[in-house]
Amino acid sequence: MSALVENAVGFSGQFLSIDYEQRKNYHIFMKIEELKSVLITGGYGFIGSNFIRLLREKNPSVKIYNFDKLTYAANIENLKDFENDSNYTFIRGDIKDGSMLDIIFPKVELVVHFAAETHVDRSIHNPGEFVLTDVYGTFSLLEKMKQHKNVKLFIHISTDEVYGSIKKGSFTEDSPMNPSSPYSASKTGADRLAYSYFKTYELPIIIVRPSNNYGPYQHVEKFIPLFITNVIEERSLPLYGTGENIRDWLFVEDNCKAIMTVIEKGKTGEAYNIGASQEKKNIEVVDMILNYFNKSRDILDFVDDRRAHDFRYSLNWDKIGKLGWKPEVNFDEGLKRTIEWYINNRNWWEKVKKGEFSNFYQKNYKKELQ
Ligand code: NAD
Ligand code: DAU
Numbered sequence: 001m002s003a004l005v006e007n008a009v010g011f012s013g014q015f016l017s018i019d020y021e022q023r024k025n026y027h028i029f030m031k032i033e034e035l036k037s038v039l040i041t042g043g044y045g046f047i048g049s050n051f052i053r054l055l056r057e058k059n060p061s062v063k064i065y066n067f068d069k070l071t072y073a074a075n076i077e078n079l080k081d082f083e084n085d086s087n088y089t090f091i092r093g094d095i096k097d098g099s100m101l102d103i104i105f106p107k108v109e110l111v112v113h114f115a116a117e118t119h120v121d122r123s124i125h126n127p128g129e130f131v132l133t134d135v136y137g138t139f140s141l142l143e144k145m146k147q148h149k150n151v152k153l154f155i156h157i158s159t160d161e162v163y164g165s166i167k168k169g170s171f172t173e174d175s176p177m178n179p180s181s182p183y184s185a186s187k188t189g190a191d192r193l194a195y196s197y198f199k200t201y202e203l204p205i206i207i208v209r210p211s212n213n214y215g216p217y218q219h220v221e222k223f224i225p226l227f228i229t230n231v232i233e234e235r236s237l238p239l240y241g242t243g244e245n246i247r248d249w250l251f252v253e254d255n256c257k258a259i260m261t262v263i264e265k266g267k268t269g270e271a272y273n274i275g276a277s278q279e280k281k282n283i284e285v286v287d288m289i290l291n292y293f294n295k296s297r298d299i300l301d302f303v304d305d306r307r308a309h310d311f312r313y314s315l316n317w318d319k320i321g322k323l324g325w326k327p328e329v330n331f332d333e334g335l336k337r338t339i340e341w342y343i344n345n346r347n348w349w350e351k352v353k354k355g356e357f358s359n360f361y362q363k364n365y366k367k368e369l370q
Helices: 002-010 013-017 020-024 046-058 076-082 098-107 120-125 127-147 182-201 223-232 252-265 282-292 331-344 346-354 356-365
Strands: 037-041 063-068 088-092 110-113 153-157 205-210 212-214 237-240 246-251 271-274 279-281 300-303
Touching (some): 037 046, 046 076, 076 088, 182 205, 205 252, 212 252, 212 331, 223 237, 223 282, 237 282, 246 252, 246 331, 279 282, 282 331, 346 356
Parallel strands (some): 037 063, 037 110, 063 088, 153 205, 205 271, 237 300
Antiparallel strands (some): 246 279
């Protein structure tokens, strides 16, 4: 086995020539510091842009290809300082468009696939876009993996939402999938499709399932940035239901480091949960934000609950823990850093809130952004 693993560094033919059981535990051995070329899909979004930033810090010479459609969720200001980076290339394109991908795939050894429609509330209003982007878009990338054998590894970014809600205990990677929303159902389709391309076509694919990320550059449609910026603007805070729902909050840099750990040490055909063990009720998060700004609960607006609102997400992340990763940023510190980022980058989010978002707000909350 170890000789095969040694041989694997060059990849391709060797991978296909070893038998299935060995391939299931196959380790591609990529070192972040030694990477030469990477395709990132959705690199102008929240996690993608944080990932690119961290990757550049760890490897100043890797060629980064950021393939992004620039939907409403993207923000080119997220990577403004990359404009003069000669090893950074942005390609505006849709992952559903295979011909565009054919230009990039021959140039890279690693693909990290973030691009997706990501907001649960939008998936309730417009599910078709989620099926097309999250399922068909992933299919289109996986087809390119079949054609371009130079790519040594494909990391598929899935989500903890594929398991659905859990009252007690935590999901392992082997727990059954039980998604509730068109978003999580589409992500489940993509997750299983990625696995099927490993199993059926013996492609080097690893799946990660992170919990709720928070941190700088997150779109204001999501809970924490929406509530922080609404407090700054002295608007009300639209809390769904009673605020008892629970999420496990993972600082975005920790998630990016976890993905890097999987690139370096993960095994093909495996899925890895990425959790933070920092579960909080939504109302507890709201209180922490209000407390920072010295505000009272008076500005809370208990609005109609989200349809099919998952009560609690909780992951057992022992498997990635065994690869040597653990979260470094606790929620108190991460939330403070996040609040301060939004205070210091008002220009970034004010533009977003004034644009398309105000129409979405009206449609989703049935009221003006007030
Ligand atoms: P985001 O909504 O901030 O960004 C998505 C990016 O994908 C945008 O830049 C957008 O322009 C791009 N994109 C969308 N459709 C595209 C298409 N058809 N072709 C090319 N680019 C396209 O997303 P995020 O929050 O950074 O999430 C990134 C990934 O991580 C997603 O796959 C998401 O499901 C997953 N995830 C997110 C979280 C979280 O808490 N944010 C947690 C777990 C998993
Ligand atoms: O768990 C991972 C997932 O986390 C990712 O896969 C998704 O892409 C990401 O959007 C996120 O989904 P959630 O639905 O958990 O996140 P959101 O920020 O939309 O909501 C977090 C919690 O806050 C949830 O219980 C709903 C609640 N909420 C959210 C909004 C936007 C409110 O009470 N009011 C709101 O206005």
